[in-house]
Amino acid sequence: MRTQLKIFNVVKDVCRNRIGKVPPLFYEYHVLKTLLLLWLKPASRELLARELHIGESSVRTLINRLKRYGLISTCRRNGCSLTKDGWQLVDEFRKIVPKIVSNINLRRLRLGYFNAGVLIKDFPVHGKMRIILWIRDLIIRNGGDAALILQATVNGVIVPPVGVDDWAYEDLGRIKEVLKPDQNDLIIISFAQTQYDAEKALLTTLMTILNMQIKENSFMA
Secondary structure, three states, X not given: OOOOOHHHHHHHHHHOOOOOOOOOOXXXXXHHHHHHXXXXXXXXXHHHHXXXXXXXXXXXXXXXXXXXXXXXXXXXXXXXXXXXXXHHHHHHHHHHOOEEEEOOOOOOOOOOOEEEEEEEOOOOOOOOHHHHHHHHHXXXXXXXXXXXXXXXXXXXXXXXXXXXXXXXXXXXXHHHHHHOOOOOOEEEEEEEOOHHHHHHHHHHHHHHHHHOOOOOOOOOO
């Protein structure tokens, strides 16, 4: 069973309504995205507002809540940066989710205008239709138009439960080149009409999947 990641407890609490306070106008996706952006480099409030597609007042609230956790610091010169605790929190997450990418150049496997992809370490689903359909439905429910679910095997990247078709070899090779999976890694690619919707559907689904702490002998059977 996959252990609970601390980052999800933080994400949920940052979004929690406070008694006597106006409910925040951001969601768990925006909190996770903020931490991932700051893991790459410091960012101003204005840049975060553009990347998150929310107002600066909402960004200010989000930043203040993350500061209370001791996860980010702010200064006029660099804007918002992760603290040591913030780095450790995101690093723990990135060990399980080392790759999050946008707009993989697909042709035959292209299921929408824009896409976002993620690699989850050691998450075998080949032959487990229930979990495959569940992930696909989550992507749709979270705002995506379609989903492509792939498994890395000893023979390469396949589309479970079908396997590998000759017509998809080029795209599968490109996906493998971009995400660099190892055996039993799971790849999820979401498609949508905008890049924002594709990524939001993907990361929201990702949080649900990892929060489930799925047992091999029950849900994933």
